[in-house]
Amino acid sequence: MLKLYGFSKVNAGARGHTRDLRVLWALEEMQLPFELVGMNHPALDLSTEAYRRLSPFEQIPSIDDDGLVLSESAAILIYLSKKSGRLIPDDRAGGAQVMRWCFAAMNTVELPLMSLLVLDWTADGSCGKHREFLVGWVHRALGNLERWLAGRDFVATPDFTVADILMAHVLSSGIKDERLIAPYPGLLSYRDRCLARPAWQRAFAAYCARVEAG
Numbered sequence: 744m745l746k747l748y749g750f751s752k753v754n755a756g757a758r759g760h761t762r763d764l765r766v767l768w769a770l771e772e773m774q775l776p777f778e779l780v781g782m783n784h785p786a787l788d789l790s791t792e793a794y795r796r797l798s799p800f801e802q803i804p805s806i807d808d809d810g811l812v813l814s815e816s817a818a819i820l821i822y823l824s825k826k827s828g829r830l831i832p833d834d835r836a837g838g839a840q841v842m843r844w845c846f847a848a849m850n851t852v853e854l855p856l857m858s859l860l861v862l863d864w865t866a867d868g869s870c871g872k873h874r875e876f877l878v879g880w881v882h883r884a885l886g887n888l889e890r891w892l893a894g895r896d897f898v899a900t901p902d903f904t905v906a907d908i909l910m911a912h913v914l915s916s917g918i919k920d921e922r923l924i925a926p927y928p929g930l931l932s933y934r935d936r937c938l939a940r941p942a943w944q945r946a947f948a949a950y951c952a953r954v955e956a957g
């Protein structure tokens with residue numbers, strides 16, 4: 744049985760935004776059976792030798808699929824899509840587009856958004872110039888993504904794929920200040936379209952009912 748290591752307890756600021764939600768959403772879309780192993784972050788469940796064997800950077804999510812161990816949310820989603828034959832086209836060209844947009848979500852879009860988030864968590868008000876640069880970097884990524892999505896329902900192919908799970912999650916959990924995304928109506932409707940999917944609604948409701956803040 745596929746085991747997913749996700750949070751059972753995590754700090755209140757992160758609860759509802761963590762990356763195990765990407766995997767929970769994908770599993771719900773694919774209707775794959777799994778067993779959830781709940782990890783308590785404040786109790787240091789991630790910082791053990793046993794867990795480091797699954798997740799070298801001591802992070803969530805990771806999976807153990809009958810001995811096949813993976814961490815990194817994008818790698819897990821691509822693996823699950825290939826295993827289930829869902830949310831990825833079965834031709835090489837379509838698969839390559841999905842791969843491209845998984846990398847774009849994790850690198851080109853998440854990186855500037857995370858950089859700004861981290862600065863805002865930690866800044867003491869003395870980083871004005873640095874922040875201005877990061878805000879510009881975020882707008883460059885969001886503006887180009889807005890242009891790409893014009894006339895498209897989904898980011899990689901005409902159909903919803905695992906790349907959309909990653910991109911929509913990055914565009915929701917990676918943005919704390921909605922004023923950043925407000926100038927991009929295409930991104931707002933893309934994100935709404937993805938988050939309106941019943942599989943996301945179910946996965947998110949189950950997570951909120953289960954995961955404690957601490």
Ligand SMILES: N[C@@H](CCC(=O)N[C@@H](CS)C(=O)NCC(=O)O)C(=O)O
Pocket residue numbers: 760761762763784789801802803804814815816817
């Ligand atoms: N690149 C990784 C990042 C995973 C990650 O940052 N996980 C966070 C939760 S969303 C975590 O486990 N943080 C706990 C920690 O680093 O101590 C992925 O996409 O899976």
